[in-house]
Amino acid sequence: METLKFKTNINCGGCIAKVTPALNETVGEGNWLVDTSVPEKILTVKAETISNSIIKRVESVGFRIEKV
Structure with missing residues (x-):
């Protein structure tokens, strides 16, 4: 499993709620996290998905x- 990092504009709880179904379907629940406390809003994903x-x-x- 690989850890991938992405810069996003996912910046609040509402945004996280909107993207949750898509990310859970793509990489699985518990395999991703968005750090909304940093300006880059970093999405960290643990996945084998490209x-x-x-x-x-x-x-x-x-x-x-x-x-x-």
């Missing part, structure tokens, strides 16, 4: 995301 799949899923629910 980062492009994660990027597409997060973008599909309306958020910006880029690999760090």
Whole structure:
């Protein structure tokens, strides 16, 4: 399993609630975390999934995301 980090604009509890179903479906519940306390709003993912799949899923629910 690999740890991937992404810079996002997921910046509040409401945003996390909106992206939760997509991330849980893509990488599994408990395999991701968004740090909203830093300006970059870092999404950390532990997954075997290719980062492009994660990027597409997060973008599909309306958020910006880029690999760090």
